[in-house]
Amino acid sequence: MGHHLHGHEHGHGHGHGHAAGGGIPDWLPPALLLLAACAAYLLLVRRARHRNPVLGWSRWRTGFFLVGILLLGVALLPPVAPFAHEDFRGHMVQHLLIGMYAPLALVLAAPVTLLLRTLPPSGGRRLTAVLHSPPARVITHPSVGLALSTGGLAVLYFTPLYDAITADPAAHWLLHAHFLLSGCLFAHAIAGPDPAPARPGVRARLVYLGVAIAAHAVISQLMYGGFWADIHAPVGQVQGGAEIMYYGGDLAELLLAAALVATWRPEPRRAAGRGTAGRSATGRGAAGRRTAGRGTGPGVVPARNVSGLS
Numbered sequence: 001m002g003h004h005l006h007g008h009e010h011g012h013g014h015g016h017g018h019a020a021g022g023g024i025p026d027w028l029p030p031a032l033l034l035l036a037a038c039a040a041y042l043l044l045v046r047r048a049r050h051r052n053p054v055l056g057w058s059r060w061r062t063g064f065f066l067v068g069i070l071l072l073g074v075a076l077l078p079p080v081a082p083f084a085h086e087d088f089r090g091h092m093v094q095h096l097l098i099g100m101y102a103p104l105a106l107v108l109a110a111p112v113t114l115l116l117r118t119l120p121p122s123g124g125r126r127l128t129a130v131l132h133s134p135p136a137r138v139i140t141h142p143s144v145g146l147a148l149s150t151g152g153l154a155v156l157y158f159t160p161l162y163d164a165i166t167a168d169p170a171a172h173w174l175l176h177a178h179f180l181l182s183g184c185l186f187a188h189a190i191a192g193p194d195p196a197p198a199r200p201g202v203r204a205r206l207v208y209l210g211v212a213i214a215a216h217a218v219i220s221q222l223m224y225g226g227f228w229a230d231i232h233a234p235v236g237q238v239q240g241g242a243e244i245m246y247y248g249g250d251l252a253e254l255l256l257a258a259a260l261v262a263t264w265r266p267e268p269r270r271a272a273g274r275g276t277a278g279r280s281a282t283g284r285g286a287a288g289r290r291t292a293g294r295g296t297g298p299g300v301v302p303a304r305n306v307s308g309l310s
Contacts, residue, residue, distance in 0.1 A: 031077060038069050048114060048117045049157075050264050055117075062109070065106060068106035091166070094176075096244065104259060107187040140201075141198050145182060156175075156233060157223060221242070223242035
């Protein structure tokens with residue numbers, strides 16, 4: 001094991017925070033994109049409430065989405081974004097906001113469920129078919145989110161990949177996208193309220209979450225000690241970034257565990273409801289039993305929700 005920390009400043013700080021080609025500030029495109037995401041979500045909320053005023057849409061869900069967008073804005077806009085390009089500690093703050101905190105808030109906003117409530121029946125059926133397809137079941141399994149979000153950190157920080165990516169603005173934006181998407185996949189697989197046909201039971205999800213906690217701790221401690229870390233930054237910055245990753249990651253994972261508990265509680269009631277429905281269906285014809293049993297599997301959206309009638 002050797003120390004691979006480099007005692008000079010990052011080489012990727014040039015050009016960031018200044019106007020891009022055509023005089024457009026670097027912060028303007030992400031700001032416009034985040035505003036567009038807010039507008040799209042709020043438009044869907046309005047449609048959902050218009051289609052079913054009684055059911056409506058939870059203000060908590062809307063609040064979670066706005067918090068997630070706000071966290072992304074903090075990470076991608078000044079002053080955090082310029083700091084992240086100049087200091088590894090800023091990069092780690094940015095990483096936690098984009099890859100752990102914002103994904104949890106966005107997942108708790110249940111965007112897929114909102115989309116299902118606003119699509120026409122044919123569109124809802126097509127989206128549900130995609131959610132139940134084999135590729136979707138693989139991608140949304142906790143092991144995939146764990147490998148992409150947590151396993152990718154070792155590849156990023158223990159190889160020359162980090163310095164290569166952060167030296168290229170386009171590759172750096174791809175890294176941000178990877179953090180966000182992989183974080184959303186893992187948060188959805190562990191505690192997301194949206195449909196997840198391949199989601200395992202609570203015990204299995206707790207195991208995956210425990211592995212993520214342990215992996216974050218090991219990676220951050222190795223970075224702090226300088227073992228295997230290949231990062232062109234002063235040692236103090238790398239150690240500070242490792243501390244941010246250790247404590248900030250712990251807090252994010254505690255919040256994810258709390259979300260898991262919150263989404264776990266309704267399951268016994270749903271199971272009891274299925275049992276009651278099964279008993280009441282005893283003695284019915286085969287067609288009646290098929291109707292009563294349709295769409296009641298774990299993580300399956302009932303047919304009336306898919307069609308947007310509820």
